Amino acid sequence: AVFDDGSGPALHVAGSFTSAGGVAAGGIARFRDGAWSAVGAPAPLPDGQAILRMHTFDDGTGSRLYAGGTFTQIGGVNASRLARWDGSGWTAVPGLANGSVFSMATFDDGSGPRLAVGGSFTVAGGSPADRIALLDRSGWSSLDGGMNQSVFCLTVTGGPDGPTLVAGGSFWTAGGVISRGLGWWRCTRP
DSSP states (O other), X not given: OEEEOSSOEXXXXXSSOSEETTEEXXXXXXXXXXXXXXXXXXXXXXXXXXXXXXXXXXXXXOEEEEEEESOSEEXXXXXXXXXXXXXXXXXXXXXXXXXXXXXXXXXXXXXXXXXXXXXXXSEETTEEOXXXXXXXXXXXXXXXXXXXXXXXXXXXXXXXXXXEEEEEESOSEEXXXXXXXXXXXXXXXX
């Protein structure tokens, strides 16, 4: 993902690695001007854990780099599968009680931009959210009953009827409708 922490845009890469270009990095590193650097404290991720997806999102308080995956710590901060980087430190994004984060996208259904998060979780913000949920400044919300299995990718497309959130994964129902691995939610403009 490309993120600007205030000193210019830079490529951020993530995974389960412990170094990048000879620099200690706890699963995430920044590449700018031909050199690698750590993103926050280079504390290694716990064994077997990884950052699987990154996405830049502005919830109205400024642009942040969101990282999702299987981790329980990032940069030495306790964070259950989702965290955000503001350019100077990591903050846990509370609310995902179980399961992993595999995908993220920014979706505006007419009520303002929200971070769509997909994965294998079934709870977000203390409420049922089957493998897909939306996050904004006021917290988590479920999306139309969710899916019966994991969501591996999310993207937003546009069209004459408005933006459409498209989800792909191992599910066969989306919002209670037979869907066989592909589901979508459309924002219909008046």
